Amino acid sequence: MSRAIITPTGRPLHGSPKLPGDKSISHRRALLSLYVDGDVVLENYSDGQDCQTTLSCLERLGKRVERTDNRVVLTGPAVSSNGELDCGNSGTTARLLMGILAGREGEWILRGDESLSRRPMERVADPLRRMGAQITTAGGRLPAWISGRKLHGIAYDSSLASAQVKSAVLLAALSAEGVTRYHEPFPSRYHTERILGISADGEGWITLDPARTRVETDRLSAVVPGDPSAAAFWVAAVVLVADSSLEMRGVLANPIRLSYLDALKSAGVRVLIRDEYASYGETVATIEAQYSPIGCFNLGRENVPGVIDELPVLAVMSACSDGISTFHGVSELRRKESNRLQLLAEGLTRMGALAEHDEDSLTIRGGALHGAEIETHGDHRIAMAFAVAALAAKGNSVIQDVECVAVSYPDFWEELDRMVPGSVKIEL
Ligand code: S3P
Numbered sequence: 468m469s470r471a472i473i474t475p476t477g478r479p480l481h482g483s484p485k486l487p488g489d490k491s492i493s494h495r496r497a498l499l500s501l502y503v504d505g506d507v508v509l510e511n512y513s514d515g516q517d518c519q520t521t522l523s524c525l526e527r528l529g530k531r532v533e534r535t536d537n538r539v540v541l542t543g544p545a546v547s548s549n550g551e552l553d554c555g556n557s558g559t560t561a562r563l564l565m566g567i568l569a570g571r572e573g574e575w576i577l578r579g580d581e582s583l584s585r586r587p588m589e590r591v592a593d594p595l596r597r598m599g600a601q602i603t604t605a606g607g608r609l610p611a612w613i614s615g616r617k618l619h620g621i622a623y624d625s626s627l628a629s630a631q632v633k634s635a636v637l638l639a640a641l642s643a644e645g646v647t648r649y650h651e652p653f654p655s656r657y658h659t660e661r662i663l664g665i666s667a668d669g670e671g672w673i674t675l676d677p678a679r680t681r682v683e684t685d686r687l688s689a690v691v692p693g694d695p696s697a698a699a700f701w702v703a704a705v706v707l708v709a710d711s712s713l714e715m716r717g718v719l720a721n722p723i724r725l726s727y728l729d730a731l732k733s734a735g736v737r738v739l740i741r742d743e744y745a746s747y748g749e750t751v752a753t754i755e756a757q758y759s760p761i762g763c764f765n766l767g768r769e770n771v772p773g774v775i776d777e778l779p780v781l782a783v784m785s786a787c788s789d790g791i792s793t794f795h796g797v798s799e800l801r802r803k804e805s806n807r808l809q810l811l812a813e814g815l816t817r818m819g820a821l822a823e824h825d826e827d828s829l830t831i832r833g834g835a836l837h838g839a840e841i842e843t844h845g846d847h848r849i850a851m852a853f854a855v856a857a858l859a860a861k862g863n864s865v866i867q868d869v870e871c872v873a874v875s876y877p878d879f880w881e882e883l884d885r886m887v888p889g890s891v892k893i894e895l
Pocket residue numbers: 490491492494559628629630631632634655656775776799
């Protein structure tokens with residue numbers, strides 16, 4: 468396991484970091500190719516391991532997958548009707564595949580790595596069983612055994628705001644008999660709906676009628692925009708390091724995915740979204756950010772689904788602000804690639820902030836941070852969030868398990884060293 472020594476050089480960040488293609492959109496467009504036989508061409512497909520895992524699963528299912536740099540071509544029918552699928556570290560791969568396979572004839576086993584095998588799967592298996600699926604989990608976790616069969620539509624009022632659960636049900640609904648209706652307590656990211664051409668009504672119910680929802684090959688091909696969740700680390704870094712500024716072009720500007728910028732604006736940070744244009748059913752834009760004083764955050768349960776992947780970096784920013792920030796309704800952070808709530812509180816406390824958490828909330832009193840040794844438990848977003856904290860701290864920090872960033876952002880350390888030369892040393 469390698470570690471990164473981060474040295475806050477005091478030099479500002481400038482430039483335009485290279486971003487991976489959006490992870491959620493890469494997964495969805497690739498997985499939806501299972502519903503068509505023609506060529507699906509995806510440009511700027513995410514080079515993160517999670518999205519490569521999705522491609523390997525598609526290959527196992529019999530799709531032909533050609534990869535050249537970040538261009539992926541998916542062809543032909545999924546011919547395999549049984550087998551084991553290794554979902555690696557990727558919750559999106561496992562949960563969306565569960566929805567897709569539950570309604571197809573065949574027998575499959577979904578497996579995951581150590582981290583994914585600790586994450587809850589009943590949240591997906593339960594609504595799918597109500598649709599008639601036969602799924603057995605290992606005590607609510609992976610491995611999961613799926614015996615695919617014809618499903619029927621349901622009305623499901625979910626207690627969780629989760630895009631993965633919602634997408635699994637909608638993908639299952641595509642091949643089910645009859646209409647499916649789905650509701651969640653607060654809106655989560657809605658890329659699946661956008662690709663399928665459906666949306667929530669005024670009361671938040673999403674209706675999918677398989678007789679009217681056709682997945683068409685030419686509507687799946689796309690240029691994947693830059694990942695705004697990867698961009699968040701750079702926005703945070705320039706806001707925290709004196710005299711920094713940057714510009715990122717071609718970033719996915721779907722409003723729910725830019726909720727973290729709204730949170731920053733309400734904490735007094737100046738960020739600009741400009742040059743917006745429509746691209747393959749989404750909005751894409753340029754994000755401009757610069758060094759800025761930062762106030763406190765006060766996020767409630769209703770804000771959490773929109774910033775679910777940016778909470779680690781928002782927590783880091785709050786630790787660098789003067790005052791007390793509160794994050795309510797964040798228990799889902801315990802169920803991500805690691806127990807993020809605990810790792811954030813521990814790491815930020817080590818760096819000199821006062822961070823406390825209970826089952827469902829996180830409170831941080833910010834101040835001047837100092838360097839520390841940080842455990843990541845192999846969680847990519849924890850590693851990158853603490854790299855940002857380390858840049859804004861006094862003295863060197865050590866970040867463990869640095870390879871884990873490859874899950875979503877393989878070039879992160881190179882880009883960091885390019886943005887702030889001399890700030891990163893990787894020790895094998
Ligand atoms: C994702 C949804 C989010 C997010 C994950 C990707 C998706 O999870 O944390 O990184 O692509 O659907 P939930 O909305 O299921 O919590």
